[in-house]
Amino acid sequence: MSYLLKTLKKKEEVDSMIRDTIDKLLVLRFGRSSDSVCLQLDDILSKSEREVSKFASIGLVDVDSEEIQVYTKYFDITLIPSTVFFFNAHHMKMDSGSADHTKWVGAFHRKQDFIDVVEEIFRGAMKGKLIVNCPLPPERIPKFQLLYKDM
Amino acid sequence: MEAPSETNNANPSTVTTKRNSKTKGKNNDFEFCKVCKLNHNQGRRHNYFPNHIKSLSSFLSRFQSKISDVRFFLKNPSLLRPELASRNRFWCVFCDSDVTEHGSSFACEKAIAHLASVDHLKNLKTFMWKHGGGMERVDRFQVSEADLAKYEQKCISMKNEGASEQSRGALIGPSNDIHNELKFDYIDNFDRNHIGSRNSSFPNGVLPLQNHTNEKYQVSQSDLSGGAASNTSSYDNKSLLLASNAKRSNNVQGKSSLTEGHLHNGLVYSEKREANGEVSSAGLLKLTQISSTVHNVDVGNVHSGAPPPWFDTTNRIHLDPAPKPGTKMDPVTKTVKSKLNPKRVGAAWAEKRKLEMEMERRGVLLTNRFDANWLPNFGRVWQSGSRKESLKEFAVEAKKPPKDEIESDSSVQLQPYISKRMRREANG
Numbered sequence: 001m002s003y004l005l006k007t008l009k010k011k012e013e014v015d016s017m018i019r020d021t022i023d024k025l026l027v028l029r030f031g032r033s034s035d036s037v038c039l040q041l042d043d044i045l046s047k048s049e050r051e052v053s054k055f056a057s058i059g060l061v062d063v064d065s066e067e068i069q070v071y072t073k074y075f076d077i078t079l080i081p082s083t084v085f086f087f088n089a090h091h092m093k094m095d096s097g098s099a100d101h102t103k104w105v106g107a108f109h110r111k112q113d114f115i116d117v118v119e120e121i122f123r124g125a126m127k128g129k130l131i132v133n134c135p136l137p138p139e140r141i142p143k144f145q146l147l148y149k150d151m
Numbered sequence: 152m153e154a155p156s157e158t159n160n161a162n163p164s165t166v167t168t169k170r171n172s173k174t175k176g177k178n179n180d181f182e183f184c185k186v187c188k189l190n191h192n193q194g195r196r197h198n199y200f201p202n203h204i205k206s207l208s209s210f211l212s213r214f215q216s217k218i219s220d221v222r223f224f225l226k227n228p229s230l231l232r233p234e235l236a237s238r239n240r241f242w243c244v245f246c247d248s249d250v251t252e253h254g255s256s257f258a259c260e261k262a263i264a265h266l267a268s269v270d271h272l273k274n275l276k277t278f279m280w281k282h283g284g285g286m287e288r289v290d291r292f293q294v295s296e297a298d299l300a301k302y303e304q305k306c307i308s309m310k311n312e313g314a315s316e317q318s319r320g321a322l323i324g325p326s327n328d329i330h331n332e333l334k335f336d337y338i339d340n341f342d343r344n345h346i347g348s349r350n351s352s353f354p355n356g357v358l359p360l361q362n363h364t365n366e367k368y369q370v371s372q373s374d375l376s377g378g379a380a381s382n383t384s385s386y387d388n389k390s391l392l393l394a395s396n397a398k399r400s401n402n403v404q405g406k407s408s409l410t411e412g413h414l415h416n417g418l419v420y421s422e423k424r425e426a427n428g429e430v431s432s433a434g435l436l437k438l439t440q441i442s443s444t445v446h447n448v449d450v451g452n453v454h455s456g457a458p459p460p461w462f463d464t465t466n467r468i469h470l471d472p473a474p475k476p477g478t479k480m481d482p483v484t485k486t487v488k489s490k491l492n493p494k495r496v497g498a499a500w501a502e503k504r505k506l507e508m509e510m511e512r513r514g515v516l517l518t519n520r521f522d523a524n525w526l527p528n529f530g531r532v533w534q535s536g537s538r539k540e541s542l543k544e545f546a547v548e549a550k551k552p553p554k555d556e557i558e559s560d561s562s563v564q565l566q567p568y569i570s571k572r573m574r575r576e577a578n579g
Contacts (some may be wrong), residue, residue, distance in 0.1 A: 015525055022504055023491060023495075070526075070549075071526075074526055076532045086527060087495075087496045088497025089497055089500055089527045090527070091527060091528055091538065100532050101532075102530055102532050125495055126491070126495045127492065127495065128492065128494040128496055
């Protein structure tokens with residue numbers, strides 16, 4: 001599924017994508033294309049890419065590649081798929097009621113959910129907000145457990 | 152149950168009558184829409200169809216461009232050569248008539264007369280009413296009476312001036328040789344005034360520049376002496392300037408050197424001054440100054456085929472060192488900025504980056520010249536405080552791991568606690 005979207009394997013690629021996406025929301029999916037949940041998410045991303053193309057661009061990041069390790073550490077990515085949002089090279093957070101506000105962990109239930117989330121974050125960013133509330137009802141937010149430093 | 156049955160009964164008759172009336176209307180009223188070039192039976196409804204509106208606007212804009220040509224001549228009446236008269240014709244789309252310029256002595260004279268006529272106005276109004284052009288646009292497609300009166304006045308004055316001339320045909324568009332001839336001519340026999348009167352018949356806008364400008368000096372002078380010229384004084388200076396340039400370029404082009412050209416110019420001026428007295432001397436003073444500033448030949452001008460000065464500005468932008476971001480904004484980015492919320496996330500960064508990207512595209516800045524260790528702003532999961540701190544924390548973490556390993560290595564050798572007494576007992 002990942003061939004439909006731009007896959008980034010180097011830190012520079014991720015860097016330049018973050019830096020060159022201006023006044024648009026950047027959606028970075030960290031994961032591996034063989035993972036089943038990642039495939040599900042990629043399917044949703046690739047289908048909705050065109051629809052959100054006016055205000056968002058989407059990139060896939062391969063967590064297995066050596067150069068990306070910096071980012072996986074910096075972004076504290078422990079579960080895949082994790083989706084991180086950027087706007088003008090600023091990290092956008094979302095309060096979805098889960099433990100991690102910094103990223104979206106897991107897949108979306110349907111395409112519209114993803115579009116809603118992206119739109120909400122974009123609108124928030126245009127209003128100058130660094131964190132927004134999740135527009136989705138709690139039953140459609142994937143649950144996960146976060147461990148602090150493996151404890 | 153009753154109600155529906157009633158309606159059922161009632162319906163067929165009404166429907167058929169309606170249909171009849173509709174079909175009647177349709178069959179009878181086929182008409183041709185001039186704008187869409189289409190036969191239709193829609194009646195007035197047709198005017199509101201998007202296709203009609205589109206083609207109407209293009210239709211009108213096409214005619215508008217034609218009229219703007221005519222309007223040019225309305226403002227600056229110019230003589231029409233008889234041999235060109237047959238080629239000059241004007242198709243009026245509103246009146247469906249061809250306006251030819253046969254027998255008119257000024258360019259577009261008949262066309263202007265037509266546009267100002269009552270018939271044209273009437274046809275124009277019916278057209279606008281029929282095709283829904285909007286009555287407020289009527290003024291654009293006709294010539295007002297005031298304009299016409301002005302035009303006629305200008306024409307009459309031109310005619311009067313022209314009356315003293317001999318041949319009009321020969322005067323327009325002489326070849327380069329003639330031009331040279333004339334140039335030397337007038338240096339020699341300076342006080343031939345009739346050339347001047349001939350030239351004054353050109354209005355400001357329609358000067359055949361290069362060829363005639365030589366004679367301009369005399370023209371204006373004669374005019375001044377005659378007292379006929381109201382606007383000639385300013386016009387005069389201009390023409391003088393042009394003349395000097397033209398002459399200089401000619402000299403550059405030709406075998407004679409530039410110095411000769413200047414000499415030549417100087418000659419001319421001196422003669423001028425003698426002949427024309429103080430009125431022209433002001434203009435001449437100006438002229439000499441200009442010619443001195445124009446001295447450097449390398450720059451070139453229109454006549455020598457050099458690029459116009461405004462081309463240089465674009466080059467300069469390329470050569471300019473990168474302006475500091477934030478000090479000067481491109482007009483483009485400014486407009487974009489005004490559209491977006493200035494308080495959006497990373498607005499300042501976006502503006503800066505946009506400028507950088509613009510320069511990268513132009514090749515002024517190197518692409519990807521940012522630090523390899525660059526990291527975006529990010530708020531980490533367990534981080535409290537500003538986002539910069541998470542970057543710092545990460546930097547510390549990135550350095551740490553080797554240390555941690557060493558510490559863990561050293562701490563591996565854990566030993567059970569053995570008290571002094573136990574040790575002593577063991578020893579003893």
